[in-house]
């Protein structure tokens with residue numbers, strides 16, 4: 007059966023010597039040291055002659071039909087001797103180095119010859135189909151055998167392939183001589199704890215005189231790209247394993263088996279391999295799950311796969327997809343092992359049976375991991391299919407695991423899918439990808455898909471704790487929680503982090519984790535967020551700089567801040583740290599939550615900017631500063647209560663800006679707060695104006711009387727006492743808008759009112775009600791009772807200070823800033839003019855007439871000192887606008903056709919002009935003096951007392967058409983100025 011042959015191959019002497027030197031470094035497989043090989047090399051039968059030739063005698067064993075021809079020693083040649091049937095003799099007598107090549111596979115009949123090198127017992131294994139001859143002990147430890155099959159451990163020195171009895175091989179591998187100086191699979195040697203399949207390429211470096219193509223490309227698979235089987239395990243290394251196994255051919259003892267596949271890994275180093283250590287490279291490798299029960303957080307998948315195995319209901323194409331590091335590759339290997347496990351128990355793979363042992367030791371010939379990049383070549387994929395078509399060597403199934411299968415070309419997919427039907431039932435492809443969308447639909451639909459979701463933090467923590475205990479690592483539970491939270495559902499990431507931390511040799515604590523990972527602690531983060539939201543600009547900037555100067559990457563910081571805010575908004579439920587809980591309990595008001603959600607928006611925008619920016623630190627600082635200048639656009643944010651919540655003690659906070667025009671001020675402090683806020687904003691805005699004259703002009707003549715923030719747009723109402731001032735302001739409106747914009751951080755619409763002062767005789771003469779138009783704020787307006795007003799000394803003072811404004815001239819324009827859209831809801835200019843009675847038409851800017859007349863939202867049922875009529879908006883038109891309101895002086899009612907279900911407004915005859923308040927959920931038309939912020943009756947008197955009011959003139963004869971969903975509100979008194 008055995009055919010020992012002797013071969014001679016020409017090898018340059020220098021290379022030979024180098025090779026031999028390397029051989030000396032080979033280590034003992036039983037201990038992962040190469041001592042045995044050193045001994046072997048020491049005993050190499052050197053034959054030299056004067057012409058610096060060197061001859062080595064090797065034996066190559068081919069089990070089929072070898073001729074036993076000896077290749078003699080030749081100067082400059084290395085003679086490789088085939089071991090033949092008398093190989094033991096050969097072994098004993100002649101060479102000190104012998105290798106046997108097992109090339110025989112005829113049909114289903116496979117004979118394997120194994121030999122332990124140098125004195126170890128010769129073992130042989132014979133396979134007849136899937137029948138394992140009981141005399142067989144362990145397959146394929148023949149060092150040369152699986153160089154061809156690219157799968158198995160090889161202890162090889164030189165190999166001469168020309169003598170292989172297979173003529174096919176002869177042709178293919180002619181004159182190739184290789185040095186295999188390693189324990190382990192030379193051409194694949196991937197995975198845990200050996201390098202991953204991607205590292206297979208590095209195995210090239212081990213090849214000595216090799217033709218690269220022949221080396222890297224598997225010989226048996228014709229270069230199909232199959233890189234290994236169970237690449238995640240070290241190769242067989244136990245020299246005495248065979249003898250152990252001999253006694254117990256089908257089962258290993260637990261410990262041995264574990265030890266076997268958990269030990270050792272290889273390091274490729276300049277053309278040679280030296281074992282790095284006896285332990286796996288990382289915790290991740292060491293603790294790679296080896297059974298379904300070890301697969302954390304993937305219970306459904308595990309149960310389903312196990313069910314398929316146990317019930318024998320397996321299909322030919324599986325697709326494992328899901329985020330990285332969630333166990334797809336591990337599961338595919340476990341699945342492959344389970345499919346071939348010989349155990350009859352439910353618990354499969356058992357890890358004990360022959361198939362399991364072979365598999366986990368990385369020597370299975372029926373489970374292959376395929377390099378999806380390499381397989382893309384047409385010839386390779388064909389070769390793969392051809393290989394798949396051959397029956398399994400010893401197992402029930404031939405399993406091909408294709409990791410990163412999204413890298414397969416369409417054609418490759420097509421070939422694989424096409425051949426699926428033709429392949430036998432025993433062929434199974436397990437495709438793995440993190441991204442299902444990148445696969446052809448046909449592939450997805452034909453496969454059985456298994457989704458591997460992100461692993462829960464709690465599961466990760468438990469696993470980490472277990473690892474720590476097994477590894478004897480000291481740890482703080484919170485640190486593990488933290489690692490789990492940072493690993494984003496990836497067990498691999500978590501284990502990697504733990505691995506890094508464990509290398510420090512200290513107790514695994516939070517601070518260590520922060521330091522190593524380069525992130526900000528919760529304390530620091532919340533401190534920064536607090537500062538940023540408190541509008542303490544300088545401290546915020548200082549703190550942000552400190553953090554970034556020390557260690558933090560702006561992107562990291564921004565993502566941490568965003569995560570933190572999300573946690574707080576979510577109510578700090580799961581796995582939330584104590585410090586976060588404390589923070590969120592401090593920020594419970596709706597206003598705070600609005601502010602936080604707006605902050606989240608800013609951060610997400612900034613993150614995009616950061617990606618493209620080189621100056622990330624600056625952008626981040628800008629973003630942090632913006633966090634304090636938030637505007638809230640939601641209805642809740644416009645709730646006066648929210649406003650009041652936020653107003654106190656934070657004057658400069660932009661939250662103060664939210665609807666400073668709100669008159670729902672049961673707190674008398676409100677107007678004062680509001681006034682101060684507006685003053686402060688106005689001051690800052692004017693300071694930003696570059697022109698000194700404009701600055702002075704604005705400070706002296708202008709006033710910011712209202713600021714309404716709605717839907718991301720701030721409407722600023724400015725007042726000037728003189729028409730000339732108005733004109734001047736109009737000319738500079740862009741500059742003003744820009745200044746305000748940079749303070750408010752949002753689009754600004756400017757409206758300018760002419761509000762003649764008492765001192766201004768020219769305008770004092772024309773005392774008419776003034777109204778201004780501004781965007782609705784969706785806030786409810788509740789009236790104050792006159793008694794309340796009476797006691798409101800501030801308010802009374804304020805009112806008494808201000809002369810009644812009777813001028814009806816309106817200046818109203820909007821400035822389109824950026825993407826601000828000015829609503830198109832315009833009223834007819836002539837109507838406005840008409841409605842204003844005897845107002846000087848020229849005093850109305852054309853823009854006024856074309857601008858939006860707003861109806862301010864109000865809740866149904868509100869009234870203003872008994873003078874207000876309220877009506878609801880149509881049910882089917884909540885919040886809709888533009889709306890049309892018709893006010894008829896004659897009927898003193900709203901046009902019912904336009905306003906269904908509206909109550910008749912109680913227009914006061916004496917009123918000069920109806921002031922429309924905003925409408926959102928309900929629309930209220932109030933008849934009030936424009937100057938009367940709170941509609942006190944005294945104001946009406948004053949208002950009507952001028953005799954120029956509409957009431958006298960009878961607006962009913964004229965029709966006002968108001969289009970638009972905003973408010974018409976009296977401004978001067980609003981801010982209590």
Ligand SMILES: Nc1ncnc2c1ncn2[C@@H]1O[C@H](COP(=O)(O)OP(=O)(O)OP(=O)(O)O)[C@@H](O)[C@H]1O
Pocket residue numbers: 198289290291293294295300301302303304329330331332333334335336337409439440458461496497498499501
């Ligand atoms: N579900 C899991 N249970 C236990 N360990 C896991 C799990 N998922 C991943 N790991 C750990 O992470 C390592 C990598 O896992 P694996 O290669 O199976 O992930 P993957 O999903 O295939 O990742 P990728 O898509 O990046 O290839 C394993 O060695 C193991 O230690």
Ligand SMILES: [Zn+2]
Pocket residue numbers: 346347348349355356357358359360361362363
């Ligand atoms: Zn088993």
